[in-house]
Amino acid sequence: MEDITLTGKQKSYLRSLGSTMDPIVQIGKTGISDTLLTSTKEALVARELIKVKVLQNCGDDPKAALEELATAADAALVQVIGRNGLLYKRNRDPEKKKKIELP
Numbered sequence: 001m002e003d004i005t006l007t008g009k010q011k012s013y014l015r016s017l018g019s020t021m022d023p024i025v026q027i028g029k030t031g032i033s034d035t036l037l038t039s040t041k042e043a044l045v046a047r048e049l050i051k052v053k054v055l056q057n058c059g060d061d062p063k064a065a066l067e068e069l070a071t072a073a074d075a076a077l078v079q080v081i082g083r084n085g086l087l088y089k090r091n092r093d094p095e096k097k098k099k100i101e102l103p
Helices: 008-018 034-047 062-072
Strands: 025-027 049-054 076-081 084-088
Touching (some): 008 049, 008 076, 025 034, 025 062, 034 049, 034 062, 034 084, 049 062, 062 076, 062 084
Parallel strands (some): 025 049
Antiparallel strands (some): 049 084, 076 084
16 A cells, blocks of 8 residues: 655645546445446546546545545545545556656
């Protein structure tokens, strides 16, 4: 398990990148299932930064659900606004061309 600690400047940079993104993962009434976790991990490998939406029918508190998902996916929770959150996980695969360079 990797310790992901982001500085304020790095979080600010990631928030600016995430402001125009659409949510690609949605947490619904089933909460954080194995399928949701797998798709989240795959999205993080492909993109490094993803936006997650907690739907109204999710019984969990949005912040708690996003924190749980970030922990399970071994990612950093960059931001929570309302029912949306940003997750970041650096891709260490040297074959990947698109990488987010943090300041």
